Amino acid sequence: SLSDRLTATFKNLRGKGRLTEADVDATVREIRRALLDADVAVPVVREFTGRVRERALGAEVSAALNPSQQIVKIVNEELVEILGGETRRIRLAKNGPTIIMLAGLQGAGKTTLAGKLSKWLKAQGHSPLLVACDLQRPNAVTQLQVVGQRANVPVFAPHPGATSQELEHPAGDPIAVARAGVEEARQKLHDVVIVDTAGRLGVDADMMEQARQIRRAIVPNEVLFVIDSMIGQDAVNTALAFDEGVNFTGIVLSKLDGDARGGAALSVSSVTGKPVMFASTGEGLDDFELFHPDRMASRILDMGDILTLIEQAEKAWDKDEAARMAKKFADQEDFTLEDFLAQMQQIRNMGSMKKMLMMMPGAQNIRQQLEQFDEREIDRVEAIVRSMTPHERLAPKIINGSRRARIARGSGVHVSEVNGLLERFAQAQKMMKKMAQGGMPGMPGMPGL
Numbered sequence: 001s002l003s004d005r006l007t008a009t010f011k012n013l014r015g016k017g018r019l020t021e022a023d024v025d026a027t028v029r030e031i032r033r034a035l036l037d038a039d040v041a042v043p044v045v046r047e048f049t050g051r052v053r054e055r056a057l058g059a060e061v062s063a064a065l066n067p068s069q070q071i072v073k074i075v076n077e078e079l080v081e082i083l084g085g086e087t088r089r090i091r092l093a094k095n096g097p098t099i100i101m102l103a104g105l106q107g108a109g110k111t112t113l114a115g116k117l118s119k120w121l122k123a124q125g126h127s128p129l130l131v132a133c134d135l136q137r138p139n140a141v142t143q144l145q146v147v148g149q150r151a152n153v154p155v156f157a158p159h160p161g162a163t164s165q166e167l168e169h170p171a172g173d174p175i176a177v178a179r180a181g182v183e184e185a186r187q188k189l190h191d192v193v194i195v196d197t198a199g200r201l202g203v204d205a206d207m208m209e210q211a212r213q214i215r216r217a218i219v220p221n222e223v224l225f226v227i228d229s230m231i232g233q234d235a236v237n238t239a240l241a242f243d244e245g246v247n248f249t250g251i252v253l254s255k256l257d258g259d260a261r262g263g264a265a266l267s268v269s270s271v272t273g274k275p276v277m278f279a280s281t282g283e284g285l286d287d288f289e290l291f292h293p294d295r296m297a298s299r300i301l302d303m304g305d306i307l308t309l310i311e312q313a314e315k316a317w318d319k320d321e322a323a324r325m326a327k328k329f330a331d332q333e334d335f336t337l338e339d340f341l342a343q344m345q346q347i348r349n350m351g352s353m354k355k356m357l358m359m360m361p362g363a364q365n366i367r368q369q370l371e372q373f374d375e376r377e378i379d380r381v382e383a384i385v386r387s388m389t390p391h392e393r394l395a396p397k398i399i400n401g402s403r404r405a406r407i408a409r410g411s412g413v414h415v416s417e418v419n420g421l422l423e424r425f426a427q428a429q430k431m432m433k434k435m436a437q438g439g440m441p442g443m444p445g446m447p448g449l
């Protein structure tokens, strides 16, 4: 899947200090393959990867993020951008009813959406009217009536007094029905009209002409193009045809509850430049939500955790941890190896060494050391501390020769490295004490250096 591929790609980059042009190219190649596999349209993929590459190569050196995180961030931002940036809400009419027209292929989910949308709007205090303009498909009108009943929203049907037999194969002019439906809404003071239209299994000229004429007749505030998100590579041509035919204002992705990876979403919004506004996620009336570009991007990337970490790193040091350490100093408690390890883990989670260290007291003195700081050093330190018993971590003084040998064996390092660590820790502890006595506020030091 797209998510798996990207995750694997980014995993390869993790731990790299600096990315070469070759690294960037290799990553971009993986992203390209992954997007193509997810059925994102070829031209969209080309444009997208081009932008990512350009930004990755031109990226300023970030203090907060390592290079692989920076690429994740760029990919995420570009995805959000293509998907429309911010969530786009329905534009309500200033006077009279807000007219919303639905368009899309047969089976896309228009009629279902009409019910969902009307229920959702009703819950927000609107009084919608549904208008049945699909006179093509047998039972289309009754289907909308059923949906309307469930949503408890009235339906304007072409033949108010029609028998069920007549409704099964309604005849008439959908454009006239659309016009009459909007008029009805005006008369009965509905503030929203949702006009359901006919679709075909494939794009065809007659159907498009009909939709175009309905649009011209009712001048909708929004034309929502409903598209089945499982449709794959066909999504682009279908969307372009509808955009040209009815010039829609927003996109609704239906059947997102299926196995869809978001390829269609990316393609359709990218080639038309129109925002995705809603997502339909099931057959039930409540399986419906506002579309959030940022959430979709994380779904495509499936990297919610990493994105959160990136945010954290950018926000820098965890304030709670800093406060906890400050209190420890104030209470003249000892700085233990447990604290030391906690700090190490925090730093690793934040993925950023430099910014963190630069913010800490005393960082000026160790700037050169910082420049050559090796993140693998943290791995070794962590392994060593993890090989100690809890008691040893709390009272390192008890760590004698045989304990040192055991710890070295357990962590796969040489005894001299254990010695080195304990020495540095003892110095750090002293420094922390001095800082505490000097009333240093807030920031814990970085005793590993």
Ligand code: GDP
Residues within 6 Å of the ligand: 104, 105, 106, 107, 108, 109, 110, 111, 112, 113, 199, 226, 254, 255, 256, 257, 258, 280, 281, 282, 283, 287
């Ligand atoms: P229309 O021809 O565009 O009006 O499409 P319909 O609203 O009649 O939907 C076609 C089929 O897709 C119906 O069986 C719906 O129940 C189903 N459907 C619509 N939206 C969704 C969705 O979001 N998820 C799932 N799983 N099924 C949906």
Ligand code: MG
Residues within 6 Å of the ligand: 110, 111, 112, 134, 140, 196, 197
């Ligand atoms: Mg329908």
